[in-house]
Amino acid sequence: MPANSVEGEIKTFLDKLDIPHHPLAIKIGKGELSEKQVKGWAKQWYHGFLKDADRWIAQAFVNCPVPAMRRAIIENAAEEAWGYQSKTKGHPELFVDFLGGLGISQDELDNEPVTPEAHASLLQFWQIRSVPWFQFGPLFLTSESEVPRAYVPIMQGLEQHYGVPKDRLLFFKIHAAEVDEAHTATNLKVIREYVQSDRDREECLGILKTTATLISELMGVYRKY
Numbered sequence: 001m002p003a004n005s006v007e008g009e010i011k012t013f014l015d016k017l018d019i020p021h022h023p024l025a026i027k028i029g030k031g032e033l034s035e036k037q038v039k040g041w042a043k044q045w046y047h048g049f050l051k052d053a054d055r056w057i058a059q060a061f062v063n064c065p066v067p068a069m070r071r072a073i074i075e076n077a078a079e080e081a082w083g084y085q086s087k088t089k090g091h092p093e094l095f096v097d098f099l100g101g102l103g104i105s106q107d108e109l110d111n112e113p114v115t116p117e118a119h120a121s122l123l124q125f126w127q128i129r130s131v132p133w134f135q136f137g138p139l140f141l142t143s144e145s146e147v148p149r150a151y152v153p154i155m156q157g158l159e160q161h162y163g164v165p166k167d168r169l170l171f172f173k174i175h176a177a178e179v180d181e182a183h184t185a186t187n188l189k190v191i192r193e194y195v196q197s198d199r200d201r202e203e204c205l206g207i208l209k210t211t212a213t214l215i216s217e218l219m220g221v222y223r224k225y
């Protein structure tokens with residue numbers, strides 16, 4: 001079995017799950033969700049996916065023994081924490097700007113009960129503490145490769161159908177267009193170079209599948225609103 005065959009299996013799984021064409025993205029793109037559903041998804045997305053991103057990533061930095069990789073990880077964490085590469089702001093902060101554009105106050109956000117979907121996603125990303133350092137590759141692949149592609153129709157729909165001003169959509173813009181291509185390459189590189197044994201490959205696929213499935217379920221949380 002070639003060392004990088006895991007990449008083929010990752011691709012097959014992600015293509016089948018098809019996060020970029022998740023019903024959430026299609027329906028927001030067409031304006032088919034109620035305002036309440038869009039707001040519900042947005043609040044849960046913040047709690048389950050966004051708010052601790054710089055900290056999960058920094059945990060991978062702490063665990064990584066390879067200097068060049070550590071640098072890539074800390075740059076990624078710095079981008080999440082304060083917009084180091086995009087020269088914008090921290091991504092959670094950008095997302096809160098978007099929530100404001102949707103009419104959600106900080107108070108409303110803070111007081112929103114966290115759903116099981118958001119809780120499960122949050123725990124999954126914090127799992128980076130307990131797996132071998134190189135398994136950050138599959139853990140981050142969904143968030144930095146698949147999800148940004150869904151942001152394209154979501155961003156268009158939010159502006160066209162839900163009245164979110166363009167300047168409040170910067171979070172989506174930087175993810176859809178500019179920042180995360182380099183992170184995808186880093187994640188694939190670490191998988192290619194360091195996920196070698198059968199055991200590690202199996203674990204890599206397990207982490208990828210669990211993460212992508214949880215993210216897909218979190219995208220579907222609008223159904224609860």
Ligand SMILES: [Fe+2]
Pocket residue numbers: 053080091175
């Ligand atoms: Fe981000």
